[in-house]
Amino acid sequence: MDFSFYLIIIPKLLSGLPMTLQLTAISVSLGFILALTLALLLQTKQRLVTLPIRTFVAIFRGTPLLLQIFLIYYGLGQFRKDLQFVGLWGFFREPYWCAILALSLNTAAYGSEILRGAIKSVPKGLVEAARASGLSYYLTMRLVVLPIALRQAIPSYGNEIILMVKGTSLASVVTLMEVTGIAHGLISETYRAIEVFVCAGAIYLTINFLIIRGLAALEHRLSPPYLRKRT
Amino acid sequence: MKKTFNLIATLLALSVYQGAHAASNSITIATEGAYPPWNFTTSDGQLAGFEVDLAKVLCKKMAMDCTIIAQDWSGMIPALKAGKFDVIMAGMFITDKRLEVMSFSQPYAIDPSSFAVEKDSELAKSTDSEKVSLNDTEKAQAAIEKLRPLLKGKTVGVQASTTLYEFLKKYFGDDIKIRTYKTTEQRDLDLEAGRVDAIYGQRTVLAATLKNDGFQDFMIAGPGFYGGIFGRGVGAGVRKDDDKLREKLNSAIQSAIADGTIKQLSEKWMGVDITPGS
């Protein structure tokens, strides 16, 4: 084992960490807002509203993320003139925003399904009780349904966040230098693929471990004492 | 259950095979398959181009059975080291850095590198287009200093893990923003889309790019650099301990240069003669 080699490459790989974390944080946040909006819209049962949402979800869940990134970056790059015309080219010109768009839409599609399931799992009796006590639909949602649904969704949503952390590794295909992109650069400098990928893997593993721990703590805090798991 | 086991056993048996080169008179040659006109993939999935033709000629001269496979550029050298194939013929420059980890045949082509830019850009006004050897330090330095102000603040696209990238980083690293691409095709798409101001590449490759629809407003600009960091031209890469194969390749390349095969093939695919020493 050549430890000095690891000592050289680890700091270099870590220089890509801010980009990886930024991509994750922004797309998870944007994706969550969108996912929640979609999940709430799906409650309306209006076909005119639900059909487009279902189509969106089916498309983004049914195709590979890599393909979505390629399609948004290189595919839409072909329509520069049209995008310039509508003033969107400034956005699509940047690989950073294209990656964020692809990641956010992808996680929104998965997230909306998770949240829809969580909302559905809230006992009907609670909703009826809230409505019977005179709460409006909006207040019932805000004060009764969502707090319970969101807490129940934490484990599944946590998995989705982890998938997103892993998904950012694909952003290197659109020229972004996050951890995996830097790993590729290091390999072409040192020609030692395995060592570099092992280090990069360890970095992702650490991030994901911390996220899992953080979410478990959050779930613990948000649960009433009788629902808490023994830790 | 039994069926599943049988299936798995068959799959495993199929998947473990002895490395071709060690076993017999056959070798596997890797190329990128996405670097026109040197090597590319046609619509029916076949590999074609200058190096593919040349590989076939060399194999005939060496009297060996060759399999030519396509392989992503960025992982090519580690994959060669890991024994995924025996020879790399993918427009790869013979550089000192690569010679530390692998071995090369003698060069089979020399191809200088330049920028491609929009015709009405500043860089296009640089009228220098002669070949400049980086070994000629004074002349090279002068040419680079002339380019520097024209490139200041520009975004330049280049294929990742290449000597071309090393060159940009070494000579213009502080002046420009470099974007790296997995393939030249992606680099070209971003030039066309206007996401980068210029791209940098081998002249023959840039020329092939500019022949495509949508590139009428672009041109090759600046001097053609070679030597120095670019090493000794394009050669066939082999594993470090593979002297026998290297010797065989050397004599086959020597013979292909002598009988004019390389000249003829390079003129067929690139319209210019890139035989070493021409």
Next chain:
Amino acid sequence: MIDVLHLLGFGDGGWGKSLLAATLVTLLLSFSSFSVGILFGGVIATFRVGKYRILNLFGRSYCTLFRGIPDLLTIYLLYYGGSMLLTSTGKLLGWDGFIGLPTFATGMLALAIISGAYLAEIFRGAYLALDKGQLEAAQALGLPKWPTLRFVIMPQIMRLALPGVSNVWQLILKDSALISVIGLVELMRQAQIGAGSTREPFIFYTAAACLYLVITVLTGFFFKYVENRTSSY
């Protein structure tokens, strides 16, 4: 429009045939990875519910590891490290010489390892959800271990795990696109090749997206059908 039909058609210079052939490779790759992945998942799940601490620890590490690192890295690691590992194992067994793993096998193994980690969790969850009374009843009837597993545990686990298993199938299908990075010409890579050489990325990536969508939707229907058939309520 004529251009699109020509590019994606089956005539001269059309990419239709290549794209369909690549779709077949994607299907084959996904299906074989799925089968081997179920085997891996089953074994790891058995480790995790079993009573041997060392196997338990191994199973847990396996799941954490392969669910925690990007699938792309797993694929690369196997690609570069796989044949090295095989060759050194071969040397130990006295076989001098290089042993390689072809691209398809590498890709299949990588996907099987990754999906195995997800499937193990699903199988474990299903086993834990199993009514313990069933096992006790089987024991009380004097049913030996193997028939208990075969006729009592397995059918129920399969039913309970089906929705999760269906998700993993979709995951494999989409992950198979990542195998394009190690040079296997499956649907994603074929689309990239087409996009590159015709400089029509939009058309080719959209076509590939449609083909993936067709597969995921059709196989989704299949799983739904099986789910409905096997669920007793």
